[in-house]
Amino acid sequence: MERVAIIGASMTQFGQREAWIRELLAEAGQACLDDAGVEGSDIEQLYVSNMASGEFEGQTGIPNAVAHDLNALPAYTARIDQTSSSGGAGVYGAWQSVASGVSDLTLLIGGEKMTHRSTAEATDVIASLTHPAEYKHGLTLPSFAGLTARRYLHVHDAPRESLGKVAVKNHKNGVDNPHAQFQKEVDLETVMESPIIADPLRLYDFCPITDGSAALMFCPESVASEYTDDYVTISGIGGATDTHVVHERMDPTVMGGVVESGELAYEMAGIGPDDIDVAELHDMFTILEFLQSEGLGFFEKGEGWKAIEEGITDRDGELPINTSGGLKSKGHPLGASGVAQVYEIYQQLMGTAGPRQVEAETGLACNVGGFGNCVITTIMEAAQ
């Protein structure tokens, strides 16, 4: 199996954009081609991570459209949809294409255009991933988060403020990310007094609705030096699924897909949780940062909330989590998020994260689809 390198990366401004999905994807794609120093016509495979361009915008067939827009014809192309983890699944697909020896140069672009829809409409498009037995009761992803957060706080005797501190930390990190949707700090009092969205969770416990795109360029490590002296490698990657019907999980505070995908990624990389220097977790809701940090073995079950209280996950802590600002501050354009997580780890390992820079040789990104229904965990290392 070929060892896979990432030799270029880009992301657009996240937030409310005038551009539509094709333009967003092309913007990130062209920037990634420029960053890697390759032409569109050099691309052998092109993957597009996107959850719902047809439902949001009425634009389907985007892989071919973007291949044409980037002059990447006749590259093989496909859209990868795994709901909120479409980006991570795209990383997995692009990695497979190179690791298998099928492609020597693969471009991955993830993107979503959402903000032209009302919050209710966007919520419903995302909730359409639910089982009919859930959908007819009006279940949404935020309501799953509220159900889980209440159970977590109850079982682990954790203070409600600990969830609020996740929002405070990630907003603080987002201030130094020029691509982030929100580049402003919030204080705990603001978080705790914001409107209830899914009791006990409030407005600032949730990520925003976002437009944006991000891209990565993959090649075999054996030829990476032909493009650049500096690159990162994917040393481990794992994908896993959990029940479609969320309530069937006997412990609502455990995401099995996180645990399984993490174990697969650690095994492939030949390392463990203690070897991770920096991580991007899927904080679509503040409670998810606790569930993932425990599921990935950073902290014992039920102890994730203590890490935020002790500052361990701060940017200057022992294990910085979401230095980008996370989905919470950076924004969550569904198909782009998993790609943008890897973009942040790439920047950290390359030493190009600017004011967000932390000391790191090994990083991890965990991208969650649905409410833990599908999960991709990716481990990366700086090139030696």
Next chain:
Amino acid sequence: MSENPPMEAARYPDGSILYPSHPVGPDGNEPIETVDLSEYTAEVITWTSSTATPPGVRQPNHIAIVEFDVEGEPVRAIGQLTTGDVEIGQQVEPVYVEELREPGAGIREPASQTWDGYRFEPV
């Protein structure tokens, strides 16, 4: 006997009971019989009141994950509550509702699924 449709779960050869039913159970086998959960009470595992509801859904939408005890076999279910005045550990019973949300108001094709079901009411 109730005239309402059953709150239908499926029992599998390994003894497990799932709601909703799936083509195959945890042991990989097809279900052997149905179980009407509307005849049982359940315990609230967790609950929430959602205020940011999608089109066609009441606001606020009170929801709970509950656990039935069917002759010693735990069976989890999710559904709307009749009230937001509830606590973890409280006992609830299923109450039939003809239309849980407005079909066609959201993105899901109305004919693709049923829209009636059971809310949970504190006992």
